[in-house]
Amino acid sequence: MNDSLKPRSLRLDDLLKSRSRRRVQSEGATKDEQVYERIFGAIIAHRLRPGDRLPEDALAETFEVSRTVIRKVLQRLAHERLVNIQAKRGAMVSKPTVDEARNVFAARRLIETGVMDRVVARLTPAALEELRELTRAEDKALESGNQRLALQMSGQFHQQLLDLAGNEELSTFLAQLLSRSSLIIAVYGPGWKGASHCESHTVLLNELEAGNVDALRQTMGQHLDELEAALNMDAVDADLPDFKRIFNGILD
Amino acid sequence: MNDSLKPRSLRLDDLLKSRSRRRVQSEGATKDEQVYERIFGAIIAHRLRPGDRLPEDALAETFEVSRTVIRKVLQRLAHERLVNIQAKRGAMVSKPTVDEARNVFAARRLIETGVMDRVVARLTPAALEELRELTRAEDKALESGNQRLALQMSGQFHQQLLDLAGNEELSTFLAQLLSRSSLIIAVYGPGWKGASHCESHTVLLNELEAGNVDALRQTMGQHLDELEAALNMDAVDADLPDFKRIFNGILD
């Protein structure tokens, strides 16, 4: 395939679509695909927040399909860990625990630093330009105060960077980790500023162009560390107040 | 033999169960779980071979459940990439391509070598003994000519080794890669001898006990290279003859 030669359309629609287009199976324009896209998009964009319940009936009515379709979509989202299904109790948007969050970032560090040699080896000028375009878009989104969009562009950046490694399996896995990262940020990054990323991304691109694998690994690892550190995972995690800590004071 | 003396029950049932027990969601004893276990097991054990069709009606009749249940199971297997679903055309056991196979092994190398530091750091004597027990079981299976069982024990070995890293997300991903490895061997390893593994596994365990991370990474990478090299992926891959290569000769 010679995608590397043709300058791909870089409009916003395409950028966002291409991410959600990562499919598991049939590409047919079936109903469940459309419903999946809508719900997936709502979760990623934090319009559905972790803990929100997802009753089959209500969703079926909303999208004017039967529960059959909704169930299929929810099961898929559950497999991708964006939704949590409890038997006989229904589905809700997943609420990552602190451990889960740390594991996700650890996995990202391992993978995103580990494939840098392949990325450098397979990099094309066109791909580099595409990545630069993405950082520009992210930068613009940040300047205009559109945090949500900036976050999506950031995810897209990491995704396309890893796609360069040419390993479909790893790309799919990272896609899952990225969407879960979005959930994690929804929970642990309330007043989150994506300020430092864009610079990091630019640094990454410069090192990528220079072809310095070791520096890339170093920078990427640091970048992910910063991302994780910017979250406040000490915050209360559970639905209920943390009674243990509250009543471990003088009065008890 | 007297199993009662062993620290943990290490009977075959437990060893095999624990692998397939890796679940995505609810642990309830629902129907689809049972059906899933049966079909999953049949695929892993190569009783269902890549390319075999999986019609919903026939399966529903076999397991005495409705198509609803079968569909749910097939969708889950499809998400795990063990089954391929084509719209309006039904499901079949996945038939990994050569590229897919190489990607799976590349991903395994990255992960299984990458977490060795964590594994060494978190290793316990009990876990080490469990791993030794697994290699013994694998060895015994090989000696008695039970290739199929040996393969499962080998997978179990890799799984438990990685589980020591304590990263649930990576463990789940590896579980998927391991079951897909089984499919790959079904396609590209017809006269496959698992001879060299057990020794490799023993070497790994010795290095693990010594706590030498670098040596472990080296050995594990080599081990996976050997596994991949033992496959004959030059063999004809597609159902149809490779017309491109055939007609790229002088005559065309």
Place this chain on the structure above:
DNA sequence: GATGAAAATCTTGTATACGGGAAATGTTTT
């Protein structure tokens, strides 16, 4: 005998009905 079109058959996609478990509400009892 081979080719192509039309019909029949098979299989999946979707909707809907019914049964059952869990939570919520209301009632009774202490």
Place this chain on the structure above:
DNA sequence: AAAACATTTCCCGTATACAAGATTTTCATC
């Protein structure tokens, strides 16, 4: 008034019916 129990309601799990697409078979034609 509070707690325990009964009932109601809501929602999910499963089965089944019908519609639609894909494949195979059949048949006419060259």
